[in-house]
Amino acid sequence: MARSLTLLVAAALALAALAAGCGGKDESSAPSAATWADGVCSAIVTWRDSVTAAASSVTSGGSGSIQDRAKTAMNDVEDATSTLSDDLKGLGTPDTPSGKSAKESVNTLADDLGKGVDTIQKAVDDASSANGAMSAVSTIGATVSSMSSSVAATTSELQQSGNELSQAFRDSDTCSSLKSS
Numbered sequence: 383m384a385r386s387l388t389l390l391v392a393a394a395l396a397l398a399a400l401a402a403g404c405g406g407k408d409e410s411s412a413p414s415a416a417t418w419a420d421g422v423c424s425a426i427v428t429w430r431d432s433v434t435a436a437a438s439s440v441t442s443g444g445s446g447s448i449q450d451r452a453k454t455a456m457n458d459v460e461d462a463t464s465t466l467s468d469d470l471k472g473l474g475t476p477d478t479p480s481g482k483s484a485k486e487s488v489n490t491l492a493d494d495l496g497k498g499v500d501t502i503q504k505a506v507d508d509a510s511s512a513n514g515a516m517s518a519v520s521t522i523g524a525t526v527s528s529m530s531s532s533v534a535a536t537t538s539e540l541q542q543s544g545n546e547l548s549q550a551f552r553d554s555d556t557c558s559s560l561k562s563s
Contacts (some may be wrong), residue, residue, distance in 0.1 A: 390398035412477035415550035419476075422488060422540070423557035428534055430560075432462035438528050440519050448515040455522055456506040457553045463499045463529075471518035491536040498529040534560075 383414045413421065436458035454546045467532040469491045505521035508514060537560050541551040 385433055385473050386474060392501070411413050411414045411474065412481070413474055415476050415481075415546045416553065417476075418464055418478075418481075418484070419540075419547060419550035419554045420465060420556050421473045422470065423537070423551070423554055423560055425466050425473075428469075428557060429462050430533070432465075433459050433526055433529070435558040436462070437523060448512060448519065449509055451511060452506050452515050452518045452522065456518075458525065459522070460499045462475060463495045468560060480543065480547055484540055484543075484547050487536055487539060491532060495529050498525045498532075499560055501525045519522050 436455040439458070440448070440455040446454075463555075470488045475481045478484070502518075502522050502525050505518040505525075507514070509518035536549070537557070541548055541557065
């Protein structure tokens with residue numbers, strides 16, 4: 383009898399757990415428009431600041447050869463971009479009607495930035511002399527500029543999309559620092 387009761391209780395608990403998992407999506411896993419906009423902007427601001435510092439470290443002189451500074455800057459840009467990509471992809475899809483489209487936009491941005499890192503990596507790898515290093519520095523600058531333009535275009539698209547996310551971007555204090563960039 384005790385064994386039957388134990389099996390009955392176990393079966394009831396299993397059914398309750400199964401029933402709890404049914405009946406719609408978990409709303410807590412999808413960020414709100416405001417949370418998602420803040421996350422996007424925060425990740426971009428961090429990336430922008432890191433990349434700007436890396437680019438400045440190459441052109442401002444300092445210790446080490448130009449080749450060493452270019453390699454360090456490339457590593458810093460690569461790390462910052464990898465972090466940005468992970469942060470953007472980790473935000474999930476915002477809980478809005480246009481959330482899927484917005485998520486696709488930031489995923490495309492993350493992929494484009496990865497291509498920029500590849501361009502910088504190749505330029506640094508090919509820099510075996512002082513002249514090559516100067517060429518790499520030029521490539522780093524141009525690529526970072528292009529990457530920044532991609533970031534600006536994507537954030538502008540999200541900010542001006544005319545939907546609930548655009549309002550979240552306009553209302554976000556974190557995003558306001560991107561408007562002047």
